[in-house]
Amino acid sequence: MDAPILRFEAVAFRYPETPADALQGLTLEVPRGQVTAILGPNGAGKTTLLRLAYGRYLPRRGQVWLDGRLLTSYTRQEIGRIVALVPQREANPFAYSLLEYVLLGRAPYLPPLQMPTPSDVAIAWEALERVGLQHLARRSVQALSGGEYQLLLVARALAQQPRLLLLDEPTSHLDLANKKHLIECLRGLLAEGVTILMTSHEPEVVARLAQQVVLMREGRVLNQGSLEALWKAEILSATYNIPLRVWEFDGHRLVAWE
Numbered sequence: 001m002d003a004p005i006l007r008f009e010a011v012a013f014r015y016p017e018t019p020a021d022a023l024q025g026l027t028l029e030v031p032r033g034q035v036t037a038i039l040g041p042n043g044a045g046k047t048t049l050l051r052l053a054y055g056r057y058l059p060r061r062g063q064v065w066l067d068g069r070l071l072t073s074y075t076r077q078e079i080g081r082i083v084a085l086v087p088q089r090e091a092n093p094f095a096y097s098l099l100e101y102v103l104l105g106r107a108p109y110l111p112p113l114q115m116p117t118p119s120d121v122a123i124a125w126e127a128l129e130r131v132g133l134q135h136l137a138r139r140s141v142q143a144l145s146g147g148e149y150q151l152l153l154v155a156r157a158l159a160q161q162p163r164l165l166l167l168d169e170p171t172s173h174l175d176l177a178n179k180k181h182l183i184e185c186l187r188g189l190l191a192e193g194v195t196i197l198m199t200s201h202e203p204e205v206v207a208r209l210a211q212q213v214v215l216m217r218e219g220r221v222l223n224q225g226s227l228e229a230l231w232k233a234e235i236l237s238a239t240y241n242i243p244l245r246v247w248e249f250d251g252h253r254l255v256a257w258e
């Protein structure tokens with residue numbers, strides 16, 4: 001079997017001026033060519049894990065491996081050509097058009113101060129089309145709804161042409177039609193060989209998309225395995241510390257609290 005594209009080895013991380021570690025000796029492997037979903041209660045450390053996977057922060061103990069090499073051995077530009085992050089939210093002080101904003105995803109491929117080429121523009125257009133925002137390409141990013149903004153962040157990540165796509169709650173602002181559209185878009189990327197690591201608070205999205213599940217709590221991995229193995233009432237209930245029911249209806253896996 002292929003080596004994992006991403007590996008966390010006993011990683012501990014603490015935010016400055018906080019009394020406790022947000023990640024507490026966390027070990028995790030992300031297999032290539034699959035969707036891995038991280039679930040867990042608020043504050044479990046899911047976003048922090050994604051930030052370390054992108055090299056935004058460094059662990060205070062342990063190591064992060066990307067594609068068989070220590071993450072610290074890559075330049076920022078090299079990381080940007082392999083990994084793209086779709087954050088939960090992002091402050092945006094400039095009135096870029098959507099097309100200009102998505103073009104920022106091409107930065108890891110451009111020499112310093114060089115303008116994007118026509119091929120970069122074509123890649124940015126295709127990314128906008130894939131998420132269904134091409135009709136808003138000239139609009140200011142400051143004039144978007146929450147859901148449109150979320151799709152824009154996905155488009156910018158797609159313009160990076162990553163091999164590993166990190167998504168932090170990517171469907172939290174989307175209506176049902178856009179959820180379906182994004183799930184189909186992510187399945188398309190998977191078919192192209194992109195590995196996806198996402199966090200989510202939406203069991204129905206995870207059950208439709210993920211093959212692997214990571215269950216987190218208090219900065220640790222409680223359990224990692226296939227969706228089949230972990231999608232059980234007792235396991236999910238222990239993760240969220242609330243009695244949950246799991247059942248199948250019409251081929252769909254549903255989760256609800258009692």
Ligand SMILES: Nc1ncnc2c1ncn2[C@@H]1O[C@H](COP(=O)(O)OP(=O)(O)OP(=O)(O)O)[C@@H](O)[C@H]1O
Pocket residue numbers: 015016018022040041042043044045046047048049
């Ligand atoms: N910039 C920061 N400075 C200090 N502490 C932080 C910072 N960001 C997050 N934390 C803390 O680190 C812990 C993990 O936060 P994180 O955002 O990774 O959790 P999460 O699992 O993604 O939560 P959620 O489901 O609510 O998005 C929490 O206790 C949080 O309060």
